[in-house]
Amino acid sequence: MTIISISEHGKGRKLSPSHLQCPLVLSEIRASVLLGLWLLQNAGQIDHAQPGPIDQSVLTLQANHRSEAIWNGQDPGALKCHVRTEEFSDREPMVDDRVVDIIKALGLEGLLRTPGREIDHSLITALVERWRQETHTFHMPHGEVTITLQDVEVLLGLPVDGEVITGSTQKEWENVCDEFLGFRPVNNQRKELHGQRILIQRLLEAVANPLPPNATEDQLHKYARCYILALLGDTIFVDKSGDRVHLMWVQQLEDIRNPQRFPYLCPTVTNGPPVDAYGPPVRGPLSLKWLWVPNKKNRPAHIFLDRYREQIASMLPGQVVWQPYEAEFEDLPPWCVAGRAVWMATVPLVCFHLVEKHTPDRVVRQFGMIQEIPRNVDTDTALHAIDLRGKSGVIAFNSVVRQCLVICLHNTSTSVGTKG
Numbered sequence: 184m185t186i187i188s189i190s191e192h193g194k195g196r197k198l199s200p201s202h203l204q205c206p207l208v209l210s211e212i213r214a215s216v217l218l219g220l221w222l223l224q225n226a227g228q229i230d231h232a233q234p235g236p237i238d239q240s241v242l243t244l245q246a247n248h249r250s251e252a253i254w255n256g257q258d259p260g261a262l263k264c265h266v267r268t269e270e271f272s273d274r275e276p277m278v279d280d281r282v283v284d285i286i287k288a289l290g291l292e293g294l295l296r297t298p299g300r301e302i303d304h305s306l307i308t309a310l311v312e313r314w315r316q317e318t319h320t321f322h323m324p325h326g327e328v329t330i331t332l333q334d335v336e337v338l339l340g341l342p343v344d345g346e347v348i349t350g351s352t353q354k355e356w357e358n359v360c361d362e363f364l365g366f367r368p369v370n371n372q373r374k375e376l377h378g379q380r381i382l383i384q385r386l387l388e389a390v391a392n393p394l395p396p397n398a399t400e401d402q403l404h405k406y407a408r409c410y411i412l413a414l415l416g417d418t419i420f421v422d423k424s425g426d427r428v429h430l431m432w433v434q435q436l437e438d439i440r441n442p443q444r445f446p447y448l449c450p451t452v453t454n455g456p457p458v459d460a461y462g463p464p465v466r467g468p469l470s471l472k473w474l475w476v477p478n479k480k481n482r483p484a485h486i487f488l489d490r491y492r493e494q495i496a497s498m499l500p501g502q503v504v505w506q507p508y509e510a511e512f513e514d515l516p517p518w519c520v521a522g523r524a525v526w527m528a529t530v531p532l533v534c535f536h537l538v539e540k541h542t543p544d545r546v547v548r549q550f551g552m553i554q555e556i557p558r559n560v561d562t563d564t565a566l567h568a569i570d571l572r573g574k575s576g577v578i579a580f581n582s583v584v585r586q587c588l589v590i591c592l593h594n595t596s597t598s599v600g601t602k603g
Contacts, residue, residue, distance in 0.1 A: 241317060241318065241559070242315055242317055242318075242322075243317055244315075244316060244317055248315070249311065249312050250312050250313075253312065260308075260488070261304045261305050261308045261488050262304060262307060262308045262311060263304065264302045264304050264307050265421050265422075265423065265425050266301070266302050266421075266425075271383065271387065271413060271414075271417040272417075274387065276295060276296070277295060277410055279393065279394055281394065281398075281403055281407075282394070282403070282406065282407045282410060283295070285403075285404075285407045285411075285439055286407070286411060286414075289411070289436075290341065290342040290518070291341070291411065291414070291415075292340060292467075292518070293339040293340020293341050293467070293468040293470075293518075293519070294339065294340075294341070294414055294415070294418050294419065295414065296340070296467045296468065297339060297340075297418065297468060297470045303487075305487040305488040305490075305491055306487075306491055308488055308491075309488060309491035309492050309495060312492070313495065317560070318542065318545060318560055319539065319540050319542050319560065320542065320545050320546060323495065323498065323503075324495070324496060324497075324498050325498065325500050325503055326503075326546075326548065326554065327545050327546055328546055328549065329542065329543075329545065329546050329549075331526060331527075331541070331543050331546070331549065332522060332525060332526050332528070332541060332543075333508070333523075333526040333549070333550075336519055336520065336521070336522050336526075337468070337469050337508050337511070337515065337519055337520065338468055338469050338470045339419070339468050339470055340467065340468035340470075340516070340518060340519045341419075342518070342521065342522060343522040343525060343526075344521075344522045344524070344525050347532075347533040347534065348435060348533070348534040348535060349533065349534075349535060350431060350434040350435075350535065351431075351434070352379060352431050352535065352536075354430075356368075356376060356378075356379055356381075356430050357376065359430055359433055360376070360381065360430070363405065363408055363433050363436070363437060364381075364386070364389065364405055364408055364409050364412070364433070365389065365402070365405035365406070365409070366385075366389055368381065368382075368385065377424075377427065379429055379430055379431065380422070380424060380427035380428060380429050380430065381412070381427060381428060381430055382426060382427055383413050383416050383417060383426055383427060383428055384426065386409045386410070386412055386413040386416075386428070387409075387413055389405075389406070389409040390406055390409050390410045390413075394406050400440075404439045404440075407436075407439060408433065408436045408439070411436060412428055412430075412432060412433060412436070413428065415428060415432055416428020416429075420432065431535060467516065467519075468515075468519055469508065469511055469515065469519070505548045505549055505551070506549065506550070506551055526543070526550070527543045527544075527547075527550060528541060528543070529541065529542060529543060529544050540560055540561075542557070542560050544557050544558060545557040545560070
């Protein structure tokens with residue numbers, strides 16, 4: 184994700200005829216002239232006492248946006264973000280080579296090595312206030328930025344190429360636990376299974392003791408599933424419960440003997456990472472640098488929220504680092520850059536009931552390109568209202584997913600924009 188320096192071509196120097204032959208310079212001159220003309224034509228129509236947007240044809244949901252309440256003096260304060268469970272964060276990482284090999288084969292080694300960190304609630308809140316549902320991007324003072332497939336792979340080491348994750352959520356979940364996890368949930372004093380979600384602590388209890396050296400393949404697979412499911416629920420699939428994980432992910436772990444790489448976010452890339460791509464232990468995802476970031480746990484939330492808001496609002500163009508990973512690529516293991524071919528794929532990302540538009544065409548400066556006016560993005564508001572509660576939600580979900588899959592079939596993984 185872009186760290187909110189772009190080079191200012193032509194600034195502070197005279198332009199010779201040879202400079203004017205450069206498409207990049209011509210594009211910037213043309214953009215500056217058009218912007219100047221637009222400002223002159225609309226000078227009397229701009230209300231500087233309003234937060235915007237000036238043109239409401241793109242950001243159509245401003246009236247219900249969090250920033251509107253803040254502008255009107257009804258600041259809801261910092262968000263409370265869900266964090267990793269204490270039971271998992273206090274555990275030592277998995278060291279059994281048999282289980283680690285399965286995790287690597289699934290493409291989840293990045294999660295295994297991602298350190299637990301205190302969440303800066305104020306920083307997350309300041310970013311949420313800049314997030315727009317209409318475009319699935321953060322609207323910053325100097326342009327849009329967003330989280331892309333590149334960020335997922337570089338920071339977490341997760342594969343981003345493969346088939347979509349889908350499956351049934353209509354199962355006898357007690358039987359699923361018994362068959363694939365090796366235990367049957369008990370709902371006595373504590374409710375181990377609530378609907379379709381299992382208590383993460385119960386999964387960790389199943390792997391509390393070391394796996395016997397002479398464990399059978401079935402024992403190994405059940406042991407590995409319990410640990411991996413807890414790992415998923417504690418990292419990328421944290422939900423509002425804060426201490427449970429959905430059992431639908433078990434379907435992706437059924438055949439561990441012939442594992443498929445797990446995230447399945449984008450169309451399959453033929454050339455994946457080689458078998459020995461994991462490299463020496465000292466190399467890993469870029470998120471390992473979080474170990475050296477100062478802890479923010481004791482910072483006053485309201486003070487730092489105001490400070491983050493001010494810093495973002497007063498940001499200068501020269502402070503925008505559009506490509507923060509460029510200097511890091513050579514030091515990353517191959518499996519953190521293996522999906523480079525799909526980083527700029529403009530497609531829906533489908534994962535069970537989750538359907539999100541990946542819109543890198545709106546943020547091509549994050550890939551070293553010149554940003555043109557992006558195409559409109561259709562983020563159906565009905566899709567965001569689906570939570571799978573009740574039959575009507577399931578029917579609506581199936582309808583929307585069918586539409587998104589049709590869109591996906593007509594999209595190709597092509598690069599957009601013009602290289603700078």
